[in-house]
Amino acid sequence: MFWHYGFFLGFPFFPLFGLIFWIIIISLFWGRSRHWDKYHDHHTHTNKSAEDVLADRFAHGEINEKEYEERLEVLKKHSKK
Numbered sequence: 001m002f003w004h005y006g007f008f009l010g011f012p013f014f015p016l017f018g019l020i021f022w023i024i025i026i027s028l029f030w031g032r033s034r035h036w037d038k039y040h041d042h043h044t045h046t047n048k049s050a051e052d053v054l055a056d057r058f059a060h061g062e063i064n065e066k067e068y069e070e071r072l073e074v075l076k077k078h079s080k081k
Helices: 013-044 050-059 065-079
Strands: none
16 A cells, blocks of 8 residues: 555655765764864964964975975064064
């Protein structure tokens, strides 16, 4: 009787849709929390020196070695004044 309405054909997919829904919800919250942690960590360590911030940016790959050395020289030149 139920097979005439496609009940048995659609039944295995209902749990799959629920699983996909929860995977999407969890991944959105996980991605959002990672973004917030990265933003929060970057903006809360204001007691670091300029050299420390520059070294962190170089360590994270935000700037290359040439940029790091150039900016470090500028910082050292201005700190001597």
